[in-house]
Amino acid sequence: MAKFEVYSFEDLMNEVRSYMKNENNLALIEKAYLYAADKHKEQKRKSGEPYIIHPLQVGTYLAKLHAGPSTVAAGLLHDVLEDCDVDPDDFTDEFGEEIYKLVEGVTKIGNLKFKDEKEYQAANHRKILIAMASDIRVILIKLCDRLHNVRTLQYQPPEKQKKIAKETLEVYAPIAHRLGISEIKNELEDISFMYLDPEKYHEIAGLVENKKAQRDEQVRQMIISIDELLADKHINFRIFGRSKHLYSIYNKMLKKNKRFDEILDLLAIRIVTENALDCYEILGYIHAKYTPIPGRLKDYIAMPKFNMYQSLHTSVINSEGTIFEIQIRTEEMDEIAERGVAAHWRYKEGKYNSKEEQKQIEERLSLFRDIISIKDDEDLDDQVFMETLQRDFFDTNVYVMSPKGRVIDLPQGSTPIDFAYRIHTEVGNSTIGATVNGILVPLNTVLKTGDVVSLQTSKNSVGPSEDWLKFVKTTHARNKIKSFLLKKEMESRAPIIERGESMLKEEFERREVDAEWLQPKKLQEIYSQYNLKEYNDFMYAVGNKAISLSSIMDKVNKKAHAQAAPTLNSNTVYVREEKKKYTSKLGIRVAGIDSIKISLAGCCSPVPGDEIIGFITKGQGVKVHRKDCPNIQKEGNRIIDVEWEEDYHDTKYEVTLYIEATDRTFLITDIVTVLSQSKAQLNAINSSVKEDKVNTVTTIKIVVDNSEHLKNVIANLRKVQSVTKVERKIV
Ligand code: MN
Numbered sequence: 001m002a003k004f005e006v007y008s009f010e011d012l013m014n015e016v017r018s019y020m021k022n023e024n025n026l027a028l029i030e031k032a033y034l035y036a037a038d039k040h041k042e043q044k045r046k047s048g049e050p051y052i053i054h055p056l057q058v059g060t061y062l063a064k065l066h067a068g069p070s071t072v073a074a075g076l077l078h079d080v081l082e083d084c085d086v087d088p089d090d091f092t093d094e095f096g097e098e099i100y101k102l103v104e105g106v107t108k109i110g111n112l113k114f115k116d117e118k119e120y121q122a123a124n125h126r127k128i129l130i131a132m133a134s135d136i137r138v139i140l141i142k143l144c145d146r147l148h149n150v151r152t153l154q155y156q157p158p159e160k161q162k163k164i165a166k167e168t169l170e171v172y173a174p175i176a177h178r179l180g181i182s183e184i185k186n187e188l189e190d191i192s193f194m195y196l197d198p199e200k201y202h203e204i205a206g207l208v209e210n211k212k213a214q215r216d217e218q219v220r221q222m223i224i225s226i227d228e229l230l231a232d233k234h235i236n237f238r239i240f241g242r243s244k245h246l247y248s249i250y251n252k253m254l255k256k257n258k259r260f261d262e263i264l265d266l267l268a269i270r271i272v273t274e275n276a277l278d279c280y281e282i283l284g285y286i287h288a289k290y291t292p293i294p295g296r297l298k299d300y301i302a303m304p305k306f307n308m309y310q311s312l313h314t315s316v317i318n319s320e321g322t323i324f325e326i327q328i329r330t331e332e333m334d335e336i337a338e339r340g341v342a343a344h345w346r347y348k349e350g351k352y353n354s355k356e357e358q359k360q361i362e363e364r365l366s367l368f369r370d371i372i373s374i375k376d377d378e379d380l381d382d383q384v385f386m387e388t389l390q391r392d393f394f395d396t397n398v399y400v401m402s403p404k405g406r407v408i409d410l411p412q413g414s415t416p417i418d419f420a421y422r423i424h425t426e427v428g429n430s431t432i433g434a435t436v437n438g439i440l441v442p443l444n445t446v447l448k449t450g451d452v453v454s455l456q457t458s459k460n461s462v463g464p465s466e467d468w469l470k471f472v473k474t475t476h477a478r479n480k481i482k483s484f485l486l487k488k489e490m491e492s493r494a495p496i497i498e499r500g501e502s503m504l505k506e507e508f509e510r511r512e513v514d515a516e517w518l519q520p521k522k523l524q525e526i527y528s529q530y531n532l533k534e535y536n537d538f539m540y541a542v543g544n545k546a547i548s549l550s551s552i553m554d555k556v557n558k559k560a561h562a563q564a565a566p567t568l569n570s571n572t573v574y575v576r577e578e579k580k581k582y583t584s585k586l587g588i589r590v591a592g593i594d595s596i597k598i599s600l601a602g603c604c605s606p607v608p609g610d611e612i613i614g615f616i617t618k619g620q621g622v623k624v625h626r627k628d629c630p631n632i633q634k635e636g637n638r639i640i641d642v643e644w645e646e647d648y649h650d651t652k653y654e655v656t657l658y659i660e661a662t663d664r665t666f667l668i669t670d671i672v673t674v675l676s677q678s679k680a681q682l683n684a685i686n687s688s689v690k691e692d693k694v695n696t697v698t699t700i701k702i703v704v705d706n707s708e709h710l711k712n713v714i715a716n717l718r719k720v721q722s723v724t725k726v727e728r729k730i731v
Helices: 009-017 023-039 053-064 069-076 088-110 122-132 136-151 158-178 182-196 198-233 246-255 260-264 276-289 331-344 355-373 382-390 416-423 425-429 475-510 520-530 535-543 549-562 667-677 707-718
Strands: 237-242 267-273 312-317 323-330 397-401 407-411 431-436 439-441 453-457 588-590 598-600 612-616 622-626 642-644 653-662 681-689 695-704 723-728
Touching: 009 023, 009 053, 023 053, 023 069, 023 088, 053 069, 053 136, 069 088, 069 136, 088 136, 136 158, 136 182, 158 182, 182 198, 182 246, 182 331, 198 237, 198 246, 198 267, 198 276, 267 276, 267 331, 276 312, 276 323, 323 331, 407 416, 416 425, 416 431, 416 453, 416 475, 425 431, 425 475, 475 535, 475 549, 475 612, 520 535, 520 549, 612 642, 653 707, 667 681, 667 695, 667 707, 695 707, 707 723
Parallel strands: 267 323, 598 622
Antiparallel strands: 237 267, 312 323, 397 407, 431 439, 431 453, 588 642, 612 622, 653 695, 653 723, 681 695
């Protein structure tokens, strides 16, 4: 690995002065340095050096990228909020809101933590990082921070070295690539490569070193040759050879399955000139003199790469048969290729020469933000690129953090309650309040990316409220809240069931009934006579005094006498079903719930065969509606799946029908006759003549077995003379 320079404050200022002239800006950077030096003065790096060396290097790297004054200052200050106990208000007074935001952004990203491998995914991590840095300059500072950290990785324990190297290779190098900062990208890759696979790294480094002298000479000769070619063409240009970085060689060997020699054959030369026209002209001269390799010409000037990279690429063969890869570009293109997004530092910081320029630069920068968020393919074509942008990740997700820096991704629109249930069901159930970024907020507050969410929980909390269902966003939270509410509902039945049991026991003792009658098996004989299928429902009814003790005693006495005579199958009569399936007396099953009160909604009166849906009421168990009942359509939050029990014939169901007819004598009589022929019991009838004195409206309440039966009844009613309309009524 190449040795790197350690920069002094003087180096930094020299670098800055090379592109920044405004005295105020220079003063700002000096002030930032002095402030940071003071705040860090007690601290040391792992290497034993004074801590300030680190932010000073980061600031200088930023200056080398020609970053703007605020960015350089923020680079110098990037660790003071986290490490030095600096009060944010004091800091803002000193350096202003803009720099504070930058430093805060860097600090936030530094606190990202992942629970485990499963949570940590390089691509995901990258997206989170980008999403959290609302300002692209934060990423720039973070990249320089990371660069210095990997440059000094030798002071870390081996395990940490590997971890940081892996993260750098998977997360930070691709970001640098997307931002077009190839210098930083290449170095991040090479250093990480060295720590992750030292053997391979040194092997390739050795091979490169071996051939270096020979290759340098070949490049030197070619440069002289091109120099001569262009000498009398009145074009300004500079030309130089360049070396490939080790990781890219390794990658090519790996991906394209090539030998080292095949890759190294590509000797690389770059020509930098004044304008695009010159680039094409130079290309023309070169192609005229050397043989171009077909298919190797790439015009990235006319068609820039996704990261704004522009250049002409070609490969040619010289008279000795050596292949050269030649890049031709302008100074501006070269700057963008090397420094990428940093070349646009005037964004937000500098003066623009015109509105047009400002617009152009801002557009480019916003595009950069998008670019770094998309997936990994090296050669994205424009089509795929635009499509990927449209499916923009950030439209659908927000990333928030726990106070300890754990990242939780949630759908857009999520609230602290969604966050709480994502952490743990128990946390959700015991949440009583939440703060977002340190401020107490209502529980229905919509979270934004980067929010730090802290929950207040209490063991004594009454649990989730029904209101939560109105605003939670995730299905997960919704389901957990619903099942809690149902459980609570069932628990509220428990004391009544217990009361029923002790009432019955006392009564049996008082009347000296054989204790065996208290066994659930035995009791089933009794409560089945009340159309009850469950022991608990029976005891609930007893506890509620819905069934009187004397009526139970009657039935017990009858049974006891009947059983005095032995029966053949007495052993099998009381065997309970192995698989316990709850069925209400209505013949309706509630998904996943053993025992809960169920009733039919009066508005739409469902009958077996209808599509039905359950609605969790306040304190009255589940109300069952028809699926298309308009009264239920807006109640998405409290809906629960229910279904009809098959082969259930014990209960009859009341429905209301609405009959329109032209008035005539005997209409009602005919309706009643049809009902009795259809075996539908009539419970109520109400008929009136409309204002027009011609038509009548009759509402009837009838009892049917199921939807098939009901369909029949309706069909028969429609056949009644003068009837124009028969409908089930929903009130
Ligand atoms: Mn740092």
